[in-house]
Amino acid sequence: MSEARSPLGADQLEARALGPSGLMDLLGVAAVLLESDGRIDMWSPQAEQLFGYTADEAVGRYAAPLLVRPEHRDDAMRLFTEVLETGRSWSGAFPVRHKDGGTRLAEFRNVRLTDSRGRVYALGIATDRPVLQRLERGLALSLQLVAQSPIGLAVLDTDLRYLSVNPALAAMHGMTEGDHIGRPFREVLPGARFRMAEDALRQVLRTGTPIVDRYVVGRTPADPTADRAWSVSYFRLADRNGHVLGIATSVVDVTDRHRSAQEADRARQRLAVIADSSARIGNSLEVEDTARELVDVVVPELADFAAVDVLDSALRDDGGEPGHDRTRFRALSAKCVEAGEAAGAFGRPGRLVSYGPDHLAARCLDTGRPGLITHADERSLVHVARDPDAASLLARAGVHTALAVPLIARGRILGVLGLARARTPQPFDEDDQTLACELASRAAVSIDNARLHQQLRSTAETLQRSLLPQLPPVHARLELAARYCAAQASSEVGGDWYDVIPFDDGRVALVVGDVMGSGVPAATTMGRLRTATSTLAGLDLAPAQVLGHLDRITHGLDPYIATCVYAVYDPGRGICHLANAGHLPPVVVRAGKRPELLDLPTGTPLGVVSGVPFESTTVDLVPGDRLVLYTDGLVETRDRAIDERLDDLLRLLDAPDEPVEETCDRLLAALRHPADRDDVALLIARPRDV
Template sequence: MVSGDQVQPQPPILLTPADLAALSEAVRRSEGVQEHAERLLAELTLTRQLLDGCPAGVAVLDSELRYLYINDALARLNGLPAEDHLGRRLRDILPDLESSEQLLGQVLRTGAPQVITVGGQTPAVDSPDKRWWLGAYHRLDNESGEVLGVAGVVLEVTEALRGREHLVRAGNRMALLDEANRSTGSTLDLGRACQALADLLVPRFADYAAVDVVDPEGTPRVPSERYPLRLRRIALSTTPELTETTSRMGRLGEFVVHRAGSPMAHVLADRSPLVLSHPDDEAMRQFSPSSGGEEHYLQMGANSGIYLPLAVRDDLVGAVMVFRVGDSPPLTAEDTGLLGDLTDRAATGIAHAVRFTREHETALEMQRAFLNAPTVTGPGVETLGRYLPAGSGAEVGGDWFDTLALPHDRTLLVVGDVMGHGIRAAAAMSEYRSVLRTLAIQGSSPDFILLQAERTALTLELDRVATCLLALLDPRQERVTFSNAGHVPPLLVTPDGTRTLLNLPVAPPLGVGLGSFSATTVPLPPGSLLVLCTDGLVERRDRDIETGLRTFATLPLAPGEPLPALLDTVISHLDPSTSEDDVAVLLARTRAPGSDRDDTSRLPAGWVNWPGSPPY
C-alpha cells in the first residue's frame, strides 16, 4: 500500500507509552533528580494520556509530512492501525483525501494555522459516498525557530454536513413548491399559467419541458386505455441548444393525440408517471404522441425523460413532459419525486385557469350568438356596432347593443350593461335583450319601454341589474328621443361637427325596483352621428370616469366619414384594450330621405366586428 517513491519509514521521535514508563522508572531510581524534573515527567505523561484518549483524531507529522504520531481515534477514522501510519507520508495513507497535502504544505510554509473542511474517502468505510472532516492544523517549531512539522486535530462532520445539506435541500424544495404555487396560481390566463410551469422546469430541472391540457371535446370524462386522448399543447420551454430540434416536435396550440392503449394513455388513465432512463429508440417512440413525429423525438438525443399527469383529485387536467439530453445528468428517482410534487402543486392553479378559460369562451360564444342575431334599421339610418371582450385575464361581461326597425320609419337603438361577468351575466343579458325587443315592437315610447322592462325583470326575478340607454330615431321628424336607466350618456355630433355629450335625466338601473323613467327629445338633423357606449369604454381603475367622459365628448369625429373609420377613431382614442371591463359601442347616422348612400360597404345593419378567437 506504499508507493514506490515513498521515503522509507523513520524511527518516530515521539516517545511511546513504554518509553515513558521506562523513563519514569529511571527517574525514580536516580539520585539527585530535581523535583521539577518529576513534575515535568508527570506533565508529559498527562499530556500523552490526553492525546491518546482524546475522542478527536490527533496527529503529528514531520516537515516531510510523514506521520510521527497518531492517536487511536484518528487511526479509526482513517481505517488503518496507528502503527501502519508511522513514518509514511500522508498521501500514501489517504490518497483519496482532497487537497490534504497542499493544505498542510501551506501551513508548513506560512506558519499560519488553518481550520478547514476537507472531503474524500478513507479505507475506514467501504462506501462510494463522500465523507467530510473538519481539521485544525498548526505548525510546530523548536526554540531556535526550526520547523519540526505540523500538528492537527480532526473530527468527522459527515453526518452534520449531510444533515445541514438535507435541511438546505428541504428549504429549497419548499421554496420551489411555493414558487410553483405562486407562478401558476397567480393568473387565470391558461397560457401564462402553463408557461410559468414550463419555465420553472427549464433549465432548472430539464432541457425540454412541454405542458399539455386535456381537450374536453376529444377526451372521455373518465380517460381509460381503451380510448385515445386528445390534449392541446399550451406551453413549451427548451434550452437554446434544443430550440431548432424541438421546434419540429409540435407548436403551441396544436393537438397532441395519444393512441388508445399507448404508454401515455396508461399514464393519464392511472395518474402515474412514466420514467425513461437512458431510453433506446423504441422507448423514445413511446414519448411521441402522434404518428409521424417519432424521428424528431429521436433526434433530440435524450438521456432520460419523465411523463407526469396533471390532476386535481380525480379530475385529469393535462400532462407534463420533461427531457434531459446530452451531457446533462440523467433524471433520478429524487428528481422524479420532486417533479411529481411540483406538478401536483401546479395542477391546482392550472385547473383554475382551465375552468375560467372554458367559462370565458362559453360566455364569449353566447355573446357572439346574441349579438350576431339579425338586426334591422329603418330607412334613413345606418349603424355599426362593435363588442370588445375584456382581456383574457378577465371574465366576459354582459354588455350588448341592439337595433330594431319600428313602424313609421323609426329605429330603436339599445345599449346595455348587465352587472357582473361570466356565463350568468351573459345569460341575463340575453333575457333583458329579449324583453326590450318584445316591448319595443308594441310601439311604446322609450321611457314606457324601460318601465315595462323594469316590471318584467322584477316579475321574472332576474338576479342581475342592468343599465340601459334607449334612443328612438325618427329621421322623418328629424328628432331622437332618449330614456336612460343608469347608463353612460350618448354623444351627438351634428353635420357641422358640433359635439355634445347629452345631459339626460338618469333613472336607476333596471332590476332595482325604483324605476321612474323619463323621455328626452332632441333635434336630429340629417347627417347627424350618434355614439352610444358602455362604461368600459370611458372608465378605468386608474382614471376617473369624468376624465374618460371628457375625452369621449371631444373625440375628433367628422360625421361625414365612413362609419368603420369613425368607429376606429373612437376605439383608438379611448383605448379599451386597457379596460378591465368589456365594451360595447354603437354608432348610428341619419341620412336624408331617399339617399342610398351606405358607407359601410353595404354591411348588414347592426354588423358586429369581432376580435380574434380566444386562445383556448
C-alpha cells in the same frame, strides 16, 4: 508492492541537519567525561542544571564522592569499571546526589571512549529520570490516541507531503498508511474540490494562524460514488526555536450531519416551493396561463426541464368525458433553465402530439401513477422526448433523469407534468416525486377549473352572440356599425347588448344596454330584456315610457339590474329622442365641431327602485352627424378615472371623417385591452343624405 518514498531530498536533509532541534533542550541532556581513575575531566552546562555543581566545582574532582551517596558507591564503581574494562555500554537509572543535598534519579547512557594516545575515558550522558518518564508517558499516550482515535490525524511537511497518518484517516481516504508517506496532498486527494483545502494548508503554513472546523465536501477512493463531508482543522508545527516543522491536520467525518442538514434544507426548499405554488398557480382562469404558472414554479427549483401536456379531449368543448382519447396531447407550456434546441425537444407549446404506449407520459396515464427514469440515456430518452431526434438533443444536453406525474382533478386524469434534470446532478428521488405530485395536484384543479370555465364561457358567449341582432347590410337613412367584444379576463361573459329596431315610417330605435352580472344567467336576462325592448318599441312608445316598462320587467328578474340607453331617430325631422336608465351618456359628433357627451338625465338603473319616472330628451341629428352608444366596458378601467377615459373617447372621435366601421375598429383598438375584465357593446349611427 509500492515503492517506498523519501519525504525529503538530500538537499532538504542537509538543510534540516543545520537547524537545531528543541527536543534535546526539552530533555536537558547532560554530558560528563570521566578519566580512567574516576576524576571528572569535562562538565557540560546541562550537567550543572541537572546536578547543581558548576564546572569549576566539578572538574578535577572524583565523581563518586561528589555525586554518589556512600551506600551506592560500590555499585557505581562496579558499573564504571565494567564499562572501562569491557567496553560494553551501560544504560539505566541511578540515584545521584544533588548539590542541595537531595537525591535525584537520573537516566544514564555510559560508553567508553579512547583518545589518539590510547587513553581510556568514560562518557556519561544523563537526563532527569522523572522528566524522561513524563515524556515517555506522553509519547505513549499520544501514539495510542493517534492509532485508536476515530478522528483522522496526519502530519505533513512544509512541502505538504504526508509524514504520518493514523488508521482513521487512511480509512477515510481509502488508502493504506504506507501509501500516504511521501506523497503530496494533491496526489492523495486530487480534484478541484480539494484545491481550496490545499490553499488553506499553505495559508496556515505561511501565517501560523490555525484553521478550525472548516467544511470540506468531496469523494475519495473509500466511497467514490457519493459525496462525503469532513470537518477539518489545520495547525502549524514548530519547535522550541521557532523553526517550522510542518503542519498537523485533524479530520472528522460529518457526513451524517451534512446529509441531515441537506435534507433539512431540501425540506425547507420544498415547503417554499409549495408556498410559492399557492401564490402563483391558479391566478388565471385560462388553461394556458395555469400551465405556464406551473412550469414557472418547478423550473429551476425542482427540475431543469418541465412541460405540461393536456389531453386534447379534455380541452375540447364537446361535452365528452376528459381523457377518453389517450393518444393525443396538446402541449400547453414548456420551460428550460437555458435556451437551446433541447428546450424545444422536451415540448413545444401549442402543438398536438401523439405518444406511443411505451412513452413515459402514456404509461403515467395508464397507471394513474408517476413514472420515473433515474438513469436516462439516449435509448431511454426516446420514451421521454417527442421523437428520436428530440431524444438525441436531450441526451447531448445531459439529461440523466426524468419524471412524469399525472394531472388528476376530481378523479379524472387531464394530462401529464413532465420533468427532467440535466445540470442538477442528483436524480429524482422519492421526495422529489412527492413534491411533484403535490404541485401537479394543485395545478390540475386549477386547469380543470379553467377548462370548465372556458366551456361555460364559450356557451355563454355563443348564447350572447345568438341573441344579438344582425345589422342590415344597408339602411336607407342610417349608416350603422356595431361591435360586441366578450371579456377576455373575466370569469364569465357579461350581459351587454345592442339593438337596431326599424319602424315602418322610417324611424329607427337604437338601443345599448348592460345587464350587471356574468355568465349564462346574465346572457339569458339580456335576451329577455332585448325581446321586451323590441316588443315595446312596436307599441310606438316614447323612450321614457319604454324604459319605465323595462324597469318593471327587470324587477321581475330579481336579482338582476341593468342600465340602458333607448333612442329613436326620426330622419324626417332630423331629430333624436333619447332616455337614459343609469347608463353612460352617448357621444354626438357634429360636422365641424368637437365631440360632446350628451347632457341627458341619468335616470335610475333598471330594477333598482320601482316606479321612478324616466325623462326623454330631444337633440338634433342631421346627415354627417354621428351618434355613439357604448357600454362601460369600453371606457372603465381599474387604474384610471372614468373622466380621463371619457376624455380619451372624445379625443379619439375628434378625427377626420371616416366610415363608421373603421371608427368602431379604431376605438376598440385604442381603448380596449385584451386583459380587460368586462365585455363591450358599441353602436355607431350616422344619418345619410336621402
